[in-house]
Amino acid sequence: MALIVQKYGGTSVGTPERIKNVAKRVARFKQAGHQLVVVVSAMSGETNRLIALAKEVQASPDPRELDVMVSTGEQVTIALLAMALQDLGYKAKSYTGGQVCIRTDDAYTKARIEHIDTERMRSDLDNDTIVIVAGFQGMDPGGNITTLGRGGSDTTGVALAAALKADECQIYTDVDGVYTTDPRIVPEAKRLPTVTFEEMLEMASLGSKVLQIRSVEFAGKYKVKLRVLSSFMDDPGEGTLITFEEEDSMEKPIVSGIAFNRDEAKITVRGVPDKPGIAFQILGPVADANVDVDMIIQNISHDGTTDFSFTVHRNDFQKAKAILEESLSHIGGASVTGSADIAKVSVVGIGMRSHAGVASTMFRALAEEGINIQMITTSEIKISVGIDEKYMELAVRVLHKAFELDKETQPLA
Amino acid sequence: MALIVQKYGGTSVGTPERIKNVAKRVARFKQAGHQLVVVVSAMSGETNRLIALAKEVQASPDPRELDVMVSTGEQVTIALLAMALQDLGYKAKSYTGGQVCIRTDDAYTKARIEHIDTERMRSDLDNDTIVIVAGFQGMDPGGNITTLGRGGSDTTGVALAAALKADECQIYTDVDGVYTTDPRIVPEAKRLPTVTFEEMLEMASLGSKVLQIRSVEFAGKYKVKLRVLSSFMDDPGEGTLITFEEEDSMEKPIVSGIAFNRDEAKITVRGVPDKPGIAFQILGPVADANVDVDMIIQNISHDGTTDFSFTVHRNDFQKAKAILEESLSHIGGASVTGSADIAKVSVVGIGMRSHAGVASTMFRALAEEGINIQMITTSEIKISVGIDEKYMELAVRVLHKAFELDKETQPLA
Numbered sequence: 001m002a003l004i005v006q007k008y009g010g011t012s013v014g015t016p017e018r019i020k021n022v023a024k025r026v027a028r029f030k031q032a033g034h035q036l037v038v039v040v041s042a043m044s045g046e047t048n049r050l051i052a053l054a055k056e057v058q059a060s061p062d063p064r065e066l067d068v069m070v071s072t073g074e075q076v077t078i079a080l081l082a083m084a085l086q087d088l089g090y091k092a093k094s095y096t097g098g099q100v101c102i103r104t105d106d107a108y109t110k111a112r113i114e115h116i117d118t119e120r121m122r123s124d125l126d127n128d129t130i131v132i133v134a135g136f137q138g139m140d141p142g143g144n145i146t147t148l149g150r151g152g153s154d155t156t157g158v159a160l161a162a163a164l165k166a167d168e169c170q171i172y173t174d175v176d177g178v179y180t181t182d183p184r185i186v187p188e189a190k191r192l193p194t195v196t197f198e199e200m201l202e203m204a205s206l207g208s209k210v211l212q213i214r215s216v217e218f219a220g221k222y223k224v225k226l227r228v229l230s231s232f233m234d235d236p237g238e239g240t241l242i243t244f245e246e247e248d249s250m251e252k253p254i255v256s257g258i259a260f261n262r263d264e265a266k267i268t269v270r271g272v273p274d275k276p277g278i279a280f281q282i283l284g285p286v287a288d289a290n291v292d293v294d295m296i297i298q299n300i301s302h303d304g305t306t307d308f309s310f311t312v313h314r315n316d317f318q319k320a321k322a323i324l325e326e327s328l329s330h331i332g333g334a335s336v337t338g339s340a341d342i343a344k345v346s347v348v349g350i351g352m353r354s355h356a357g358v359a360s361t362m363f364r365a366l367a368e369e370g371i372n373i374q375m376i377t378t379s380e381i382k383i384s385v386g387i388d389e390k391y392m393e394l395a396v397r398v399l400h401k402a403f404e405l406d407k408e409t410q411p412l413a
Numbered sequence: 414m415a416l417i418v419q420k421y422g423g424t425s426v427g428t429p430e431r432i433k434n435v436a437k438r439v440a441r442f443k444q445a446g447h448q449l450v451v452v453v454s455a456m457s458g459e460t461n462r463l464i465a466l467a468k469e470v471q472a473s474p475d476p477r478e479l480d481v482m483v484s485t486g487e488q489v490t491i492a493l494l495a496m497a498l499q500d501l502g503y504k505a506k507s508y509t510g511g512q513v514c515i516r517t518d519d520a521y522t523k524a525r526i527e528h529i530d531t532e533r534m535r536s537d538l539d540n541d542t543i544v545i546v547a548g549f550q551g552m553d554p555g556g557n558i559t560t561l562g563r564g565g566s567d568t569t570g571v572a573l574a575a576a577l578k579a580d581e582c583q584i585y586t587d588v589d590g591v592y593t594t595d596p597r598i599v600p601e602a603k604r605l606p607t608v609t610f611e612e613m614l615e616m617a618s619l620g621s622k623v624l625q626i627r628s629v630e631f632a633g634k635y636k637v638k639l640r641v642l643s644s645f646m647d648d649p650g651e652g653t654l655i656t657f658e659e660e661d662s663m664e665k666p667i668v669s670g671i672a673f674n675r676d677e678a679k680i681t682v683r684g685v686p687d688k689p690g691i692a693f694q695i696l697g698p699v700a701d702a703n704v705d706v707d708m709i710i711q712n713i714s715h716d717g718t719t720d721f722s723f724t725v726h727r728n729d730f731q732k733a734k735a736i737l738e739e740s741l742s743h744i745g746g747a748s749v750t751g752s753a754d755i756a757k758v759s760v761v762g763i764g765m766r767s768h769a770g771v772a773s774t775m776f777r778a779l780a781e782e783g784i785n786i787q788m789i790t791t792s793e794i795k796i797s798v799g800i801d802e803k804y805m806e807l808a809v810r811v812l813h814k815a816f817e818l819d820k821e822t823q824p825l826a
Contacts, residue, residue, distance in 0.1 A: 016469035050489065056429035058496035065499070068507050069492035072485035076463065079482035083471035086478070094481050098511075099556055120556075143512055143533075 002167035003035045003125070007135065007157030010044035011174050012231035013077050022231065023084035025172075026130060030090060035125045037160055039135040040081055041153040042073025063108035067137070067147045071096070074134035074153070082132050091129040095120070097146075098139035100131075102156065104146045111138060111146035113155065113218075116163035133160060154215035162222035169219065169226050170239075171211060176230030177240035178203065178210055180405035181258040185396050188406035192256060194241045199256045202348040202382045220244060254358060255349035255403040258396050264294060264342040265317035266374065266386060268309040269324060271334025274301035281331050282308055285323050291316040295344065295377045295386060305334070309375060311386060314340055342374065343392035346384040347399055359383055365402035371395055415580035416448045416538070420548065420570030423457035424587050425644035426490050435644065436497035438585075439543060443503060448538045450573055452548045453494055454566040455486025476521035480550075480560045484509070487547035487566070495545050504542040508533070510559075511552035513544075515569065517559045524551060524559035526568065526631075529576035546573060567628035575635035582632065582639050583652075584624060589643030590653035591616065591623055593818035594671035598809050601819035605669060607654045612669050615761045615795045624655075633657060667771060668762035668816040671809050677707060677755040678730035679787065679799060681722040682737055684747030687714035694744050695721055698736050704729040708757065708790045708799060718747070722788060724799060727753055755787065756805035759797040760812055771816075772796055778815035784808055 006026065013019050022040075030036055050070045054061040061069075078094035085092035101117035121131045135153025138146050148155050154171060161169035177191040178200065195203070197220040201213060210228055219226040219242065229239035272278055283293060297309045312320045317340045324336045352358040362383055366373060371394065375386035387395055400406060419439065426432050435453075443449055463483045467474040474482075491507035498505035514530035534544045548566025551559050561568050567584060574582035590604040591613065608616070610633045614626060623641055632639040632655065642652030685691050696706060710722045725733045730753045737749045765771040775796055779786060784807065788799035800808055813819060 016466065019470060053429065053489070054493065054496060057432060057493045058500045061496050062499050065492040065495045065507055068495075068509075069489050072488045075485045075488075076466070076482050079478040080467065080470045082478045082481075083467060083474050086475050087471045094478055096481075096558075099558075145509075145512075 001033045001035065003037070003164060004029060005037045005039065005157050005161040005164065005166045005169045006172060007039040007153055007170070008041065008172045008231055009153065009174070010041040010046070012172055013040050013081065014044040016080065019077070019080050020084050020087075022172075023081060023088055025231070026081075026085060027088050027090055030130060037121060037125070037131045037133060037164060037166070038081065039133050039153055039157040039160060040074060040077045041135050042070075043077055046073040046076070064144060067108045067111075067145050071134070071137040071145050071147055074136055078132045078134045082130075085130055085132075091127070092132055093124055093129055094132040094134075096134045097137035097156070098143075100133055102133075102138035102159070104138035104140055104148070106140035106142065106144065106146065108144075108146055110149040111140065113138060113148070113159045116159060118163050121160075121164065148214075152212070152214075154212040155218055158215045158218045158222075158224050158226065161224045161226075162218065167225065169224050171215075171226065171228050172231035172236070173210060173228060174230070174232060175210060175228070176233055176236060177228050177238075178242075178257070180256065181396055181400050182260070185260075185393050186258075186400045186406070189400065190405060192240050193238060194243050195256055196350045197242055197244045198381050199348050199350050200242050202346070202379070203257055203259050216242065254351035255347045255405065256351075257348050257405065258399045258403075259346045259348055260392060260396055261294075261344045262389060262392060263314040264311040264344050264386065265314045265320075265338060265340040266309060266311050266342045267317070267320055267324060267336065267338040268307055269328070269331065269333045269336055270307050271305045272308055273332050274304055274306045278331065279308065281327070282324065283310065285327055286310075286312075286320050289319060289323055291320050291323075295375055295384065297375050297377060308333075311342060311344070311375070339374075341389040342386045343389040343395075344384050344386055345392060345395045345399065346382050347403065348382045349403075350381050352381055352383075361402055362399060365398045366395060369394055369398050414446045414448065416450070416577060417442060418450045418452065418570055418574040418577065418579045418582045419585060420452040420566055420583070421454065421585045421644055422566065422587070423454040423459070425585055426453050426494065427457040429493065432490070432493050433497050433500075435585075436494060436501055438644070439494075439498060440501050440503055443543060450534060450538070450544045450546060450577065450579070451494065452546050452566055452570040452573060453487060453490045454548050455483075456490055459486040459489070477557060480521045480524075480558050484547070484550040484558050484560055487549055491545045491547045495543075498543055498545075504540070505545055506537055506542055507545040507547075509547045510550035510569070511556075513546055515546075515551035515572070517551035517553055517561070519553035519555065519557065519559065521557075521559055523562040524553065526551060526561070526572045529572060531576050534573075534577065561627075565625070565627075567625040568631055571628045571631045571635075571637050571639065574637045574639075575631065580638065582637050584628075584639065584641050585644035585649070586623060586641060587643070587645060588623055588641070589646055589649060590641050590651075591655075591670070593669065594809055594813050595673070598673075598806050599671075599813045599819070602813065603818060605653050606651060607656050608669055609763045610655055610657045611794055612761050612763050613655050615759070615792070616670055616672050629655065667764035668760045668818065669764070670761050670818065671812045671816075672759045672761055673805060673809055674707075674757045675802060675805060676727040677724040677757050677799065678727045678733075678751060678753040679722060679724050679755045680730070680733055680737060680749065680751040681720055682741070682744065682746045682749055683720050684718045685721055686745050687717055687719040691744065692721065694740070695737065696723070698740055699723075699725075699733050702732060702736055704733050704736075708788055708797065710788050710790060721746075724755060724757070724788070752787075754802040755799045756802040756808075757797050757799055758805060758808045758812065759795050760816065761795045762816075763794050765794055765796075774815055775812060778811045779808060782807055782811050 082094040104111035135156040183189040229236040495507040517524035548569040642649040
């Protein structure tokens with residue numbers, strides 16, 4: 001007997017029929033003798049419907065009140081799933097985040113979980129009852145309803161698994177695991193039987209958004225065994241297990257996957273004085289305007305001046321460029337240039353720590369296709385390049401092939 | 414400065430535009446220097462939508478889970494109203510029933526309020542904040558969500574007014590007060606500036622369903638000053654005040670109003686032995702089948718047998734008749750007859766206690782129109798007759814005229 005936390009997203013519970021299917025899957029695990037805690041999201045489309053309704057009343061809805069409102073989406077789903085399980089003959093009880101004491105801070109619409117009191121859930125589990133918990137929500141110390149932000153249901157699942165010391169946290173989604181890259185771009189993409197926590201972090205933040213990044217961080221912090229599976233396959237198989245142990249890197253493929261992000265824009269400030277504080281002078285006003293910055297590049301200087309580049313989301317391009325043009329004379333730079341059609345393509349792999357050849361393989365593969373690299377950034381387990389967006393699919397395909405990700409991987413277990 | 418509890422029903426908050434209008438009305442009272450607690454229902458249609466969704470998953474939805482689900486309807490409205498008030502520049506906070514500690518028993522879908530903790534609301538009110546509370550819902554001692562049953566938002570409003578010792582509880586609805594009868598049947602019907610608690614009880618249960626009967630009982634028990642007003646008129650005026658003091662009956666009109674109920678059916682068991690226990694033998698199986706019985710008539714016996722009649726809702730007619738036909742031989746009756754098209758028409762008035770002539774005026778007026786009376790029941794402040802349904806409108810009109818309800822009432826204040 002194991003204690004399993006399962007999480008089903010909005011698409012998996014999008015209709016009464018799908019909720020009944022989820023109930024059947026949960027029932028199969030219960031039938032196998034396991035204890036189950038099930039976390040669900042709002043039915044797909046519901047959260048957006050509620051937000052649109054709020055905006056009809058208040059152009060920029062009050063965050064506390066918005067949380068009171070959107071939290072109802074999950075509250076409907078938990079009740080429906082409990083009903084579906086009861087209809088199959090199982091004992092099931094639904095709880096809001098507040099009811100199972102998921103305590104968060106009071107940062108409405110993006111709250112962070114601080115504590116979970118498991119007593120009530122344990123008592124139900126010991127009483128042979130399937131516990132169903134609303135994802136994405138909690139309660140602050142003042143008893144106000146909070147939400148964890150978009151995708152927060154994953155975080156709820158992982159946090160419950162951590163608090164309950166569950167044997168496994170299973171995230172059911174519309175894909176059957178983590179792939180070497182997006183199969184829509186590279187049909188030969190393969191499902192990874194395992195992926196390390198660090199790789200997953202890099203993949204998630206780079207656009208392969210299978211799991212919300214915060215939930216992965218949470219899983220890493222509390223060593224929760226996290227598995228991604230398909231909620232639409234009759235037999236979802238093993239999915240992808242996210243591991244935390246440092247496995248022998250000789251056994252690991254050097255590169256695990258190719259991630260990408262299409263919607264970037266590059267801004268360069270040329271000829272800025274190469275002196276302390278200049279990076280802050282450039283990026284401070286950008287951050288103040290709530291523009292998120294992704295890649296940042298600064299190379300060596302010539303004659304006391306240097307060029308400073310960074311990327312932002314394409315939607316923020318004009319805004320960020322205008323800010324810099326305004327502060328250009330204050331910074332002492334020569335000019336601001338930019339390009340709104342940059343894509344970022346990254347190779348990710350825990351194995352590359354000990355393999356120096358990854359970068360050269362990557363750059364050669366791109367060069368052979370005549371793809372010009374505009375920017376390069378690296379981390380310990382990732383190399384990212386900024387390229388013209390029109391080459392993105394091509395770059396992903398050649399890199400996927402160059403690192404032999406289309407070949408069968410060895411079983412690692 | 415007064416402390417006012419206002420309640421707005423589903424139609425009054427049926428669209429974002431209407432919610433903004435409610436906010437403007439609340440703001441006017443706040444502007445006038447009052448403290449406000451506002452109770453709202455779910456947007457019209459929302460509760461039915463949720464119940465239908467539940468039934469798609471479980472034919473007969475689990476009551477606990479149904480409450481988790483339908484309580485979200487009000488939760489959406491409270492947030493929207495808080496947003497609308499903030500948009501007008503007022504401080505406003507929304508609370509679910511559980512959050513302001515509306516403690517109920519655990520009779521899911523029809524819970525009764527046991528206690529309300531006012532501390533949190535008081536603190537907000539003292540802080541110049543408009544408090545918005547979800548109607549229709551509470552929390553049982555185990556922390557489970559409960560609902561008070563259909564129309565329970567009125568009860569929430571009255572209960573909050575009682576707990577907060579509010580100066581007045583204003584129920585805003587789609588009519589502008591309690592009328593002498595339904596203006597759709599008698600265009601000359603007049604709004605009553607005041608109506609007594611007892612009259613209101615009789616009116617509510619007889620089909621003039623302006624207020625939920627439980628809320629009126631609650632108001633009577635705790636002496637809450639209750640006022641019914643229109644939520645759709647720009648200036649709702651004074652509405653109708655429901656009074657509890659025994660006013661000098663000389664000042665009161667003898668009859669306050671004509672109530673009616675269209676959907677009744679009559680069942681008669683003829684020739685039953687006139688002996689103790691027979692009424693129970695007849696009605697016991699009917700009650701066991703969850704059929705509500707309204708009027709019950711038994712007259713004196715002849716030769717040791719009597720006729721026993723009662724009315725049920727028309728939808729239950731076939732069911733009730735079948736039950737009695739089955740138990741007829743056991744009861745020892747001669748036959749079961751019935752009629753599915755009965756209407757009940759009642760004259761109601763606290764003043765009739767001291768006026769013997771009401772019954773004769775009523776019966777004469779009906780006789781003059783050739784309307785046959787099939788059944789008669791009376792209480793201290795009400796006389797009801799069962800008549801053929803096709804005469805109902807006519808009966809209401811002639812009685813309204815016979816008791817001069819179309820004449821201007823004297824101001825009572």
